[in-house]
Amino acid sequence: MFRRTRSSLSSGHSTRSTRPVRTALVAIAAAVTTAATALTVTPSVAATSSTAGVWASCPNGYVGLTYDDGPNPSSTSALLNALNQGGAKATFFIWGAHAQQYPSLLQQEASAGMWIGNHTWDHPHMTQQSTQTMTNEISQTQNIIQQTIGQRPVLFRPPYGETNSTLKSIEQQQGIQAEVIWSHDSQDWNGASTQQIVQTASTMTNGSIILMHDGGYQTTIQAVPQILSGLASRGLCPGKIVPGQNLQPVVTAP
Numbered sequence: 001m002f003r004r005t006r007s008s009l010s011s012g013h014s015t016r017s018t019r020p021v022r023t024a025l026v027a028i029a030a031a032v033t034t035a036a037t038a039l040t041v042t043p044s045v046a047a048t049s050s051t052a053g054v055w056a057s058c059p060n061g062y063v064g065l066t067y068d069d070g071p072n073p074s075s076t077s078a079l080l081n082a083l084n085q086g087g088a089k090a091t092f093f094i095w096g097a098h099a100q101q102y103p104s105l106l107q108q109e110a111s112a113g114m115w116i117g118n119h120t121w122d123h124p125h126m127t128q129q130s131t132q133t134m135t136n137e138i139s140q141t142q143n144i145i146q147q148t149i150g151q152r153p154v155l156f157r158p159p160y161g162e163t164n165s166t167l168k169s170i171e172q173q174q175g176i177q178a179e180v181i182w183s184h185d186s187q188d189w190n191g192a193s194t195q196q197i198v199q200t201a202s203t204m205t206n207g208s209i210i211l212m213h214d215g216g217y218q219t220t221i222q223a224v225p226q227i228l229s230g231l232a233s234r235g236l237c238p239g240k241i242v243p244g245q246n247l248q249p250v251v252t253a254p
């Protein structure tokens with residue numbers, strides 16, 4: 001069930017000039033020339049994979065796909081497979097405790113090119129905690145992620161979207177540069193069906209960020225292909241969430 005698959009998403013492709021075609025038509029009387037040209041006019045289409053070209057054009061902008069609460073042995077690998085097959089990247093907001101428990105899954109996320117954010121150590125209601133607990137929740141998660149994948153997150157998502165000025169100050173002390181809430185809640189955590197998740201995603205526009213979960217929900221996994229095809233049909237692409245001004249996130253080209 002947890003096949004370790006690595007999708008190679010090579011973007012390198014060779015382009016071949018088609019200019020010889022016209023020349024060949026002019027000189028078509030010469031049988032020798034025609035035979036030689038036949039080799040050069042054959043279009044090279046092999047480099048265009050079925051998914052690589054889908055996200056080449058994003059006329060209507062970028063949205064952030066986010067998956068919280070993992071890594072999770074019941075869903076992380078399947079989510080990565082679905083995203084890889086669609087040529088898409090997403091941001092995973094990680095529990096420190098789960099990173100400690102399932103380090104290889106976190107490493108798979110990073111290897112797949114996914115972006116990793118901090119989602120506290122064990123998901124308390126942060127605004128109800130002491131300053132010391134808030135600090136520990138964030139700093140210990142920063143440390144375990146760095147130990148596991150060699151990068152220290154700059155994105156933080158507070159559990160339940162609950163925040164205040166004290167928490168924001170602590171985030172900044174811990175190297176966080178953006179606090180990422182969401183504009184769209186898929187409700188996958190609340191029993192939403194695959195079609196309901198897809199429907200919520202279909203209302204995203206440029207800059208939207210959707211909350212989903214790496215929480216063992218098959219509905220969330222099964223929604224990925226339809227979410228991606230829906231975005232593509234509306235000229236939107238999965239984007240990268242990066243820090244903007246005043247801890248605000250911005251969704252940009254990957």
Ligand SMILES: [Zn+2]
Pocket residue numbers: 068069119123159160
């Ligand atoms: Zn969460």
